[in-house]
Each structure stands twice: as C-alpha cells, then as structure tokens.
Amino acid sequence: MTTAEHLDTIDRLRAKEFPPEPDRSSGQSSGPGYHLVRLSRTRDFWDDDGSGRAEAADQIAAEYGALTQALAGRWGEQQVFSVGSLLDRGFDGEEIPKPWDEVSNTSDHVHLWRAEEQWLVAYVAQWGSEDPYLLMAGVTVIDPP
Template sequence: MTTARHLVTIDQLRSRPFPGRRGRSDVGDSGPGYHIVELATSEEFWEDDGTRRELVADQYEAERDALAALLGGRWGQAQVFSLWSLLRRGMEGEEIPEPWSVLSGSVPDVHLWRADGHWIALGVSQWDKELPFQLLVVVTEIDPP
C-alpha cells in the first residue's frame, strides 16, 4: 500500500463512526471509541536468522516515520508516546482501556496527535519474533492512560 493510500485510510477512519461492540470490520478491529487498522503487514519469520527481521523492522520504522512526517504537516509535530509503562501496569493488574491495552502488548511506542476530538496513533507492531511486523494506525476518542 502506498503512503497516499495510508493517508486516505486515516481520513476515512477519522470520519467513520465507532461501533457499540468490539469486532472486526472490513479494515481492522474496532470497538467503542476506537478503530485499529493494519496499514501494512510483512511476512512471517519462521526460518529467519534475525538479519531479515532487522531489515524489515528498519523498513517498517522508516515507513512509519515518513507517514508521521506527512501527518505532522497536518497536525504539527507528533508526541512520541511510550507504551511500555502501560504494558507493565496492565501486567500488574491495572485495567488499561482499549485500544491502549492491546497496543501495549505489541507496540513499544506510538507517534501521537490530537486532532478534531480524536487521538491518532501510528506505530509498528510485532507480537513475537516469528510473527510479521505491522504498520498500525489507531483513531480513538479514548485518552491515553
């Protein structure tokens, strides 16, 4: 998918209503107050020695940074928001609201903007070393905890 298509997807998500229940939509996961969409997904790494995984990680981070630069032209400089503390707090039993709870399980940090009553978060996800990388965008009305 191209950067132009990513921008269109983000604009569509910002205007799409949030569902009443959590579920899978035609573009990703949605729930009360949020949408999470995979803009791009790599291949899996079952037979990898780590070199290809590092290259793909660099590629996805570069793609995130390029998209963040374009979004920064719209909404200003992004705040880089670490999700590590949310993951730790959730593991200690604190209730972390969605979409922040699910993000903290696979995304170390997000580039974050506040625009027109919504938070827009952009991050690179990998659930485990064998699983694919994903470039994710989140549009939510739920404040980061």
C-alpha cells in the same frame, strides 16, 4: 501501499462511526471510541541467517518514518508516548482502556497527534519475535492513560 493510501485510510477511519461493541476482522479492531487498522505488513522472516529480519525492520522503519512525517505535516508535531508501562500496570491489576491495552501488547511506544476531538496514533506492532512487523494506525476519542 503508499503513504498517500495510508493517509486515506486514516481519513476514512476518522469519519467512520465507532461500533457499540468490540469487533475484530482482517487487520482491523474497533470498539466503542476507537478504530485500529493494519496499514502494512512485512513478509515473514524465517531465514536462518537473520537477513530477513533486518530487511523487514528496514522496510517497516521507512514506511513508519514516511507516515509519521506526513501526519506531522497535517497535524503538527507528534507526541511520542511510551505504552510499555501500560502492560505492567495491567499486570498489576489496573484496568487499561481499549484501545490502549491492545496497543501496549504489541508495541512499546506510539506517535500521537490531536486532531480536533480525536487522537491519531501510529505505531509498529509485533506479536512475537518471529512474527512480521505491522504498521498500524488508529483513531480514538479515548485519552491515553
């Protein structure tokens, strides 16, 4: 997908109603007050020499950079928000609200913009060290904890 297509997806998320109950389906997670969507996915990288991982990292970094630049052009300077500590806080018993708990399970930081009453979020997710990288975006009315 192109950056223009990613922006179109985010615009559609901004206009979409939030469901009353959590719902997860093919690359999208939604619930009361939020939508998260997978915009792009790198290929699997099971190469023994590690070359696939480097290529995938370069690919996702380029897509992420183009997306954050385009969003900054629309919504101004982004905030970089560390979500790594949210994981620790959750392990310590603090209840971390969705979608922030989900984000903190797959990323250590996000880029945020305030767009009227919503937060726009962009980040790179990875479930495990051997899993592909995912370019993710979200829209939420839930403030970062």
